[in-house]
Amino acid sequence: MSLTSDPPTKEAPERAAPEDYSALKVVPVRNPWRWVAVAATAVLVAQFAHGLITNPGWEWEVFADFFATETILKAVWITLQLTFYGTALGFALGIVLAFMRLSRSPFLKSVAFTYIWAFRSIPLIVQLLFWFNLTYLYKKLDFGIPFGPGFFSFDTAGLVGAMSAAVLGLALHQAAYAAEIVRGGVLAVDTGQLEAAAALGIPRLRQLRRIVLPQAMRSILPNAANEVISLFKGTSIVSVMAIGELFYQTQVIYGRNGRVVPLLMVATVWYIILTTLLSIAQYYVERHFSRGATR
Amino acid sequence: MTAMVDIRSVHKNFGSLEVLRGIDLEVSTGEVAVVLGPSGSGKSTLLRTINHLEKVDSGWISVAGSLVGYRRRNDKLYELRERDILKQRTRIGFVFQNFNLFPHLTVLENIIEAPVSALRRPRKQAVESAERLLARVGLEDKASAYPRQLSGGQQQRVAIARALALEPELLLFDEPTSALDPELVGEVLDVIKDLADQGTTMIVVTHEIGFAREVADTVVFMDEGRIVEQGTPTEVLDHPRHERTKAFLSKVL
Ligand SMILES: Nc1ncnc2c1ncn2[C@@H]1O[C@H](COP(=O)(O)OP(=O)(O)OP(=O)(O)O)[C@@H](O)[C@H]1O
Ligand SMILES: [Mg+2]
Numbered sequence: 314m315s316l317t318s319d320p321p322t323k324e325a326p327e328r329a330a331p332e333d334y335s336a337l338k339v340v341p342v343r344n345p346w347r348w349v350a351v352a353a354t355a356v357l358v359a360q361f362a363h364g365l366i367t368n369p370g371w372e373w374e375v376f377a378d379f380f381a382t383e384t385i386l387k388a389v390w391i392t393l394q395l396t397f398y399g400t401a402l403g404f405a406l407g408i409v410l411a412f413m414r415l416s417r418s419p420f421l422k423s424v425a426f427t428y429i430w431a432f433r434s435i436p437l438i439v440q441l442l443f444w445f446n447l448t449y450l451y452k453k454l455d456f457g458i459p460f461g462p463g464f465f466s467f468d469t470a471g472l473v474g475a476m477s478a479a480v481l482g483l484a485l486h487q488a489a490y491a492a493e494i495v496r497g498g499v500l501a502v503d504t505g506q507l508e509a510a511a512a513l514g515i516p517r518l519r520q521l522r523r524i525v526l527p528q529a530m531r532s533i534l535p536n537a538a539n540e541v542i543s544l545f546k547g548t549s550i551v552s553v554m555a556i557g558e559l560f561y562q563t564q565v566i567y568g569r570n571g572r573v574v575p576l577l578m579v580a581t582v583w584y585i586i587l588t589t590l591l592s593i594a595q596y597y598v599e600r601h602f603s604r605g606a607t608r
Numbered sequence: 609m610t611a612m613v614d615i616r617s618v619h620k621n622f623g624s625l626e627v628l629r630g631i632d633l634e635v636s637t638g639e640v641a642v643v644l645g646p647s648g649s650g651k652s653t654l655l656r657t658i659n660h661l662e663k664v665d666s667g668w669i670s671v672a673g674s675l676v677g678y679r680r681r682n683d684k685l686y687e688l689r690e691r692d693i694l695k696q697r698t699r700i701g702f703v704f705q706n707f708n709l710f711p712h713l714t715v716l717e718n719i720i721e722a723p724v725s726a727l728r729r730p731r732k733q734a735v736e737s738a739e740r741l742l743a744r745v746g747l748e749d750k751a752s753a754y755p756r757q758l759s760g761g762q763q764q765r766v767a768i769a770r771a772l773a774l775e776p777e778l779l780l781f782d783e784p785t786s787a788l789d790p791e792l793v794g795e796v797l798d799v800i801k802d803l804a805d806q807g808t809t810m811i812v813v814t815h816e817i818g819f820a821r822e823v824a825d826t827v828v829f830m831d832e833g834r835i836v837e838q839g840t841p842t843e844v845l846d847h848p849r850h851e852r853t854k855a856f857l858s859k860v861l
Contacts, residue, residue, distance in 0.1 A: 509708035512659060513722035513774065514698035517690060523721065527712050605712045605754035
């Protein structure tokens, strides 16, 4: 029966006395095809799990031997350090860049814009190799009056070791993306909020810290978490600089003993565990910043 | 009586659009001025120039004897730095049409934010006076609620308490009841009436003619960026002299 083709009834049909529906049995909708899909998927999952357990190619005993060795644990620690410093420095610089882009000064705006444009254009690996070879470009770094005399100086060879070159590269790269994420979050805050804060005479920095940023955090956080997780896995790229992070060390070990698959699994499982921990942290941080968002 | 607000030949353009075309208005201490006028006549813009949310293009405004946005030295006017403008604004309360409460802060935090950060009041003292203000607007039990948990009328009453927390010499209201359901308008107007009875100086932009009649000392009718006529409620509302005032009143009454 369709509503459109029914001729309109001339007279309203007689209203029957309201029925009592409570005595009737409720029959839920049946979805036979859903059950077929569930069964098919279950078979595939079971096959895959069976393969994981029984296929000797996975060499689980080798996996177990290496999973928590000192070399691997040290490598995990270096990966975590790279992630931490890359994120912290990257977001610190990113916040500065975001507010430069949001400022009224055309000069600050265009500097920030150019930075973001440049660092988003250069592939991370190319940039890392540049920093790694900084010694070749600048022999010494002077700290002092710009263009004037230096107070103290470093040989770049000593200062930019492989690890600092890696952190620097990751952070500068991360800053370009962080800047856009932060800027997007700030723009998403209702302009009425800033007006109210201005009308109340709240000092400028306090407006940003207390009114704008906490509200911007709601849209910044999911994107920021994505960035942290992708940076975390992206640290594997610094293996090209022979830094002993997780992926580099697994490569070294399977280069020696030839057990490629179980060692790749060692790296994989560590990446999964740590990503899971990051996701859990994300949940709690997001919950903190959603105060007042719902009834 | 002394002039609390003194507005002299204020002009304001947005690009090529002339929004204010020479406004002169004086509001005395303790006076309640109600501004009426059709949409787009520049009422909000005028209100926003008074606390320097908008900069005027020419003319000047003074509030409680000090020039808004400028400092005079000899025969020159120096533009104030943002810090000093913010300080000036703490003496002027502004209530927005759509409340603009801070949604991530509780009602109490909303109210004490400006006294603590702008006036450097001790937190304890700010909390005590916030609680008194909440009682005054009839919301003493909502201190720890978040704005989204309140009705529109309650939110606007919190916004009024927030503006009062700075103990301003002047209150500006931009259509404080326009975003409210009809049954919530009364509770907000009652709070404003109460403030008027206690001698608060205020300028209220509204479409509530009944409220204007009851509370206003002066009714100001604006159209196309000019003040067309002003006077007591009886003069302007009951015996309007200008055609445009008559046309406007016949539409809203
Ligand atoms: N920031 C702005 N940029 C450009 N034009 C603006 C801006 N703010 C206001 N205007 C314009 O100025 C005119 C007056 O606006 P204003 O908000 O002061 O009117 P109003 O009298 O408050 O109207 P309403 O009753 O609708 O609130 C309108 O034509 C509006 O479009
Ligand atoms: Mg308006």
